[in-house]
Amino acid sequence: MPQKTLSDLSQAMRQIDIAMLSTHAENGAIAGRPMSNNGEVEYTGTSYYFTFEDAHTVGEIEADPQVGLAFQGQKSFQVAVEGRASIIRDKAAMKDHWTPDLEKWFKEGLDTPGVVMIRVDAERVHYWDGEDSGEVKLK
Incomplete structure (x- = not known):
């Protein structure tokens, strides 16, 4: 079977509402939490999520930027991303x-006190789509 491209995956990922972001907790455990996946965005290997500065996620990323993202779609479509995360505090970039x-989570929009953005740059992207599976090369 021909390998899927990043563009192919992006189209399918638009149907997924929630991504699971996994980080390394202070005690070395894996910590996961759901993050809103904006379906309007063209996935190019970089993901963006908003959170609060005081969330455990922020400290965990600053201590160890290696993260994982998991996307579960319909009909056995799944994507696993391994990447490096960073915290963005610049309002213009956000x-x-x-x-x-x-705004349902951040009532004052970008002026909400403590709002930050997580950027995840993918290093490896694996997918499963029924019996079809593979890895998308990013570089």
């Missing part, structure tokens, strides 16, 4: 990724 539906 503005490019802000969507109005985020």
Whole structure:
């Protein structure tokens, strides 16, 4: 079977509402939490998620930026991303990724006290789609 491209995956990922972001907790355990996956975004290997500065996630990423993302779609479609995360505090950079539906969590929009953005740059992307599976090369 021909390998899927990043563009193929992006189209399928638009149907997925929630991604699971996994980090390394202070005690070495894996910590996972759901993050909103904005379906309007074209996935290019970089993901953006908003959270609060005081969330455990932020400290865990700053201590160890290696993270995982898991996407579960319909009909056995799944994507696993291994990557490096960083925390963005610059409001101008955040503005490019802000969507109005985020205001249900961040009532004052980008002016919400303590809002930060997590950027995940993929290093490896694996997918499973029924009996089809593979890895998308990013470099």
